[in-house]
Amino acid sequence: MAGVRGRLAPYLMILPGGLWLAAFFLVPIVLMVSLSLQTGNLIDGFQQTLHWRNYTDGLSTYGDKFVRSLWYGLVATVACIVIAYPAAYWIAFRGGRAKSTYLFLLLLPYFVSFILRTVSWKLVLTDNGPILGPLRDHGVLPEGFHVLDTGVAVVSGLAYNFLPFMVLPIYVALERIDPRVVEAAYDLYASRAQAFLRVILPLSLPGVFAGVIMTFVPVSSDYVNAEVLGGPQNTMIGNVIQTEYFNNSAYPTASALSFALMAILLVGIFAYARTLGTQDVLEAAGR
Amino acid sequence: MSQFDPAFLRGLTRPRLARSSAGGPARRDVLRLMGAAGAGLALSACGVKGQGGKEKVSQSDVEKYWAGKAKNGRLNWANWPGYMQDDRETIKAFEKETGVKVTYKEVIQEMGPWFGKIQAPLAAGQSIGFDLMVMTNGIQLEQCRQLGYLAPLDLSKLPNFQANAGPSFKNPSYDPGNAFTVPYESGVTGIAYNTKYVKEEITSIAQLFDPKYKGKVGMMGDSQELGNFGMFLLGIDPEKSTKADWEKAAAKLREQRDKGIVRKYYSQDYVDAVSKGDVWMTMAWSGDVYSLTSPDVKFVVPREGGTIWTDNLCVPKTAENPVDALTLMDWLFVPENNAPLTEFINYMPPIPATQKLIARKAEQAGGADKKDLTRLSTSPLIFPSQADLARLRHYRRLTQAEETEYQKIFEPISKGS
Numbered sequence: 001m002a003g004v005r006g007r008l009a010p011y012l013m014i015l016p017g018g019l020w021l022a023a024f025f026l027v028p029i030v031l032m033v034s035l036s037l038q039t040g041n042l043i044d045g046f047q048q049t050l051h052w053r054n055y056t057d058g059l060s061t062y063g064d065k066f067v068r069s070l071w072y073g074l075v076a077t078v079a080c081i082v083i084a085y086p087a088a089y090w091i092a093f094r095g096g097r098a099k100s101t102y103l104f105l106l107l108l109p110y111f112v113s114f115i116l117r118t119v120s121w122k123l124v125l126t127d128n129g130p131i132l133g134p135l136r137d138h139g140v141l142p143e144g145f146h147v148l149d150t151g152v153a154v155v156s157g158l159a160y161n162f163l164p165f166m167v168l169p170i171y172v173a174l175e176r177i178d179p180r181v182v183e184a185a186y187d188l189y190a191s192r193a194q195a196f197l198r199v200i201l202p203l204s205l206p207g208v209f210a211g212v213i214m215t216f217v218p219v220s221s222d223y224v225n226a227e228v229l230g231g232p233q234n235t236m237i238g239n240v241i242q243t244e245y246f247n248n249s250a251y252p253t254a255s256a257l258s259f260a261l262m263a264i265l266l267v268g269i270f271a272y273a274r275t276l277g278t279q280d281v282l283e284a285a286g287r
Numbered sequence: 288m289s290q291f292d293p294a295f296l297r298g299l300t301r302p303r304l305a306r307s308s309a310g311g312p313a314r315r316d317v318l319r320l321m322g323a324a325g326a327g328l329a330l331s332a333c334g335v336k337g338q339g340g341k342e343k344v345s346q347s348d349v350e351k352y353w354a355g356k357a358k359n360g361r362l363n364w365a366n367w368p369g370y371m372q373d374d375r376e377t378i379k380a381f382e383k384e385t386g387v388k389v390t391y392k393e394v395i396q397e398m399g400p401w402f403g404k405i406q407a408p409l410a411a412g413q414s415i416g417f418d419l420m421v422m423t424n425g426i427q428l429e430q431c432r433q434l435g436y437l438a439p440l441d442l443s444k445l446p447n448f449q450a451n452a453g454p455s456f457k458n459p460s461y462d463p464g465n466a467f468t469v470p471y472e473s474g475v476t477g478i479a480y481n482t483k484y485v486k487e488e489i490t491s492i493a494q495l496f497d498p499k500y501k502g503k504v505g506m507m508g509d510s511q512e513l514g515n516f517g518m519f520l521l522g523i524d525p526e527k528s529t530k531a532d533w534e535k536a537a538a539k540l541r542e543q544r545d546k547g548i549v550r551k552y553y554s555q556d557y558v559d560a561v562s563k564g565d566v567w568m569t570m571a572w573s574g575d576v577y578s579l580t581s582p583d584v585k586f587v588v589p590r591e592g593g594t595i596w597t598d599n600l601c602v603p604k605t606a607e608n609p610v611d612a613l614t615l616m617d618w619l620f621v622p623e624n625n626a627p628l629t630e631f632i633n634y635m636p637p638i639p640a641t642q643k644l645i646a647r648k649a650e651q652a653g654g655a656d657k658k659d660l661t662r663l664s665t666s667p668l669i670f671p672s673q674a675d676l677a678r679l680r681h682y683r684r685l686t687q688a689e690e691t692e693y694q695k696i697f698e699p700i701s702k703g704s
């Protein structure tokens with residue numbers, strides 16, 4: 001009796017999580033894959049026809065939007081690393097007793113709605129607004145110069161909006177580093193630069209890895225920043241998917257584009273993890 | 288000396304193969320089974336049954352819908368921002384006169400997203416939380432008509448509409464016989480330009496395509512607004528257009544975009560852009576220019592033509608208070624009730640008699656009010672002449688097959704494809 005109950009325990013333990021995954025991940029994914037191969041419309045209904053042309057048509061019409069989305073994702077993610085790492089480093093090692101306060105201040109803007117924050121940038125960057133207006137009036141900038149409706153505005157908006165997802169994981173990784181390890185490095189005649197490159201940076205790489213995942217994926221899928229801050233040459237695939245779903249009710253096309261985006265991102269993540277060597281990173285952190 | 292039993296240490300490093308095979312499926316197999324269940328779902332997910340063909344209603348359909356329904360004294364109204372006085376003057380007057388309590392929400396920003404929001408509950412026969420909504424004629428309204436998402440109107444309960452609506456606003460091409468809608472306000476899509484930057488008079492759509500204004504032109508992202516302007520430019524009547532016409536218009540619009548003439552494709556946010564000078568010239572809606580843009584901005588109906596669109600009052604099929612909705616619809620067609628609304632909204636009212644009321648009020652008013660009301664009652668943007676109306680065209684009514692083609696042709700333009 002005790003033996004039987006003991007043997008069933010692992011499967012019972014896996015049941016809630018498994019059901020959750022089945023209901024909220026597996027079923028939606030399967031339905032979306034099925035929908036992406038259907039034809040039809042709201043009026044006449046949708047029929048399963050294994051219509052692979054939803055993918056080929058979508059990719060041929062909007063292929064460059066995929067490329068642009070990934071490129072914007074890459075640039076914004078790198079920008080986030082460049083901004084976030086020094087900030088997290090300073091808070092973790094120089095913040096002292098006020099670390100929590102500094103973290104809170106860093107995160108404070110993000111308590112405001114995502115869309116409101118993005119629209120606020122539109123007000124700041126308008127051509128005759130508080131920043132660019134005076135610069136142009138005094139001849140510092142050429143007539144016709146503008147930031148709004150350009151790729152720079154979109155990438156800046158993306159980096160700004162997703163910065164916390166890079167700062168927090170890096171901060172946590174840095175915070176976890178035992179100060180005595182760094183002290184030991186100095187004792188062994190390491191310079192500050194050497195101590196950083198050989199001790200602190202390797203130990204914080206798991207945080208960077210996590211931050212990259214949590215930034216690159218949502219950034220590449222975003223549709224707000226390009227809509228608010230960009231022009232027609234800055235459209236991202238997220239804008240197209242949103243339009244097809246909500247404006248056109250073209251569910252098969254939208255599903256095909258969504259699934260294609262998901263597949264591309266998954267391949268990218270696996271390649272990234274393999275290249276960076278997640279296990280090695282974690283082992284280095286644990287060593 | 289180890290603090291652990293050596294047998295325990297050996298157990299950590301040696302897999303229990305025998306126990307696994309004897310004890311039933313391994314964990315890995317459980318996950319595999321869940322995957323198999325998911326795969327089974329794929330076969331059953333074979334599409335959605337068609338729901339179309341409900342746009343034709345008979346008198347018995349109307350009677351069947353309204354049978355047994357009574358006034359509840361409550362009304363939930365969904366509308367666009369800026370379509371009601373800030374102090375809700377008109378709503379308060381209605382509540383006072385009829386006793387119906389109105390909850391008013393400005394939740395409609397664009398037709399596409401609004402349709403996306405209400406489609407699922409309506410398809411499921413559930414309330415959308417509103418009894419009355421304002422929808423622009425076009426693709427989404429047509430979809431609602433065909434899918435049976437709207438209550439068929441009992442025109443015998445709308446006597447003021449019958450008596451006071453202008454002939455141009457009755458029996459519209461997009462809703463024959465006013466089967467499902469009555470007009471709320473109408474507007475014109477034309478050109479707005481900022482006279483601080485544009486030093487010539489703007490009269491033609493061709494000027495939106497002028498390389499002289501490269502990077503300073505705004506167009507609308509909505510595919511029907513954009514498509515109509517492309518067709519006007521080519522001398523095509525949008526209401527009579529064909530697929531070949533759409534392709535010609537689309538080619539012209541792509542050329543405009545690829546030359547860098549268009550800075551951005553807007554929805555209503557062109558108001559800020561043209562007021563601030565981000566763009567100098569843009570497609571625009573008449574009432575926005577009349578009341579929302581800076582004084583430097585002028586509006587013209589291009590000589591090639593402009594689009595007239597109508598925002599319509601309609602009742603979702605699943606409304607909880609449809610009779611109260613009907614009461615409000617008809618109440619708004621009393622000229623004295625419509626006039627304050629038109630004074631605030633500054634779009635085109637469906638009641639010609641409103642013009643006389645506002646003109647009379649202007650005569651009696653003094654100072655700034657007199658000036659404002661005189662401007663309003665004499666403005667061709669609010670009360671267009673017959674000659675003006677003759678140059679205006681609606682969007683083309685599209686069958687489902689045509690809509691798919693139309694969207695495939697025009698939708699990618701504002702997306703850069």
